[in-house]
Amino acid sequence: MITLIRPALVLIVALTAITGLAYPLAVTGLAQTLLPRQAEGSLIERGGRVVGSRLIGQPFAEARYFHGRPSATTAPDPADVTKTIPVPYNAANSGGANLGPTSAALSERIKGDLETLRSDNPGSAIPVDLVTTSGSGLDPDISPEAAEFQVPRVARARGLPEPRVRALVAANTADRLLGVVGEKRVNVLELNLALDALPPG
Template identity: 60%
Template structure:
């Protein structure tokens, strides 16, 4: 029996060291040298302080800012650990709602989001990313259509010209990678930082 067990244990230790330690450390080292900003979390600094990451969305609630896409992330309820509460953009608990298209809870949530957007002054056809969550719940980007629909309301709240807000959105549209991988998008944090810089 020992003759069979010894090679199995040796292989277990060897592959654990190789795939669990050496390979991740090598990749982390290479990434840190070749892509230091991305490997460090794509952190965005303003006045020497970290204000966020280009890869993780934030929950902007003020009408003077462009709003991120809805987030379905949650956190433990401080009053009852067996339950959860909504915690938008909680990077510790990434995940979607897992509600199906026929779910009454999903239909009610989307309807409530649409009603809130209409009350805030949004007009026209509402893009899907303005009403639905992403799979991770942490998406930092919205569609250009979503951002352009928000521009008049943000301009009103800030007391600036609507054309200026629209131009700012158009200046922050990121094209698909290599021209065809992905969709055009707008990073909400970068857009809001540019909005603040215009004061």
């Protein structure tokens, strides 16, 4: 009996040591050495404090800031744990809404968003990423078209000339990876931080 149990116990201990300790420590050490900023979560610091991550969006509601994509993430309702409430960009509960084209809730939300966007910039075509959520609900980026659409509102709210705000959008537009993979994009948090850093006038 002991001859059958001993190899099983040795295997459990060995695999626990390899896969539970050695491998995670090796991968963490390699990541910290080769890609330290990414390994720490691509955090953005200003004035010695962390203000966010390049990888996770944040809700911006004020007119003076660029807004990101809608987020469908939720959290438990403090008043009733059997229900959830909307909590945009909740990194602890990444996921999409899973609402289909026949959903009344989705239709109402999109109608409300469209009305708000039309009042911000009347007569302009509304970029689709300003009314659709991403699969993760955490998307930190918007398209350059979505940022351009918001320029008049942001410029008005800050008392800045539109060309100056447009130039800031262009300066904060990232190209496709290697020039061919993905789409051009604007990181909303980085753009808003650059906007706050603009000298007055």
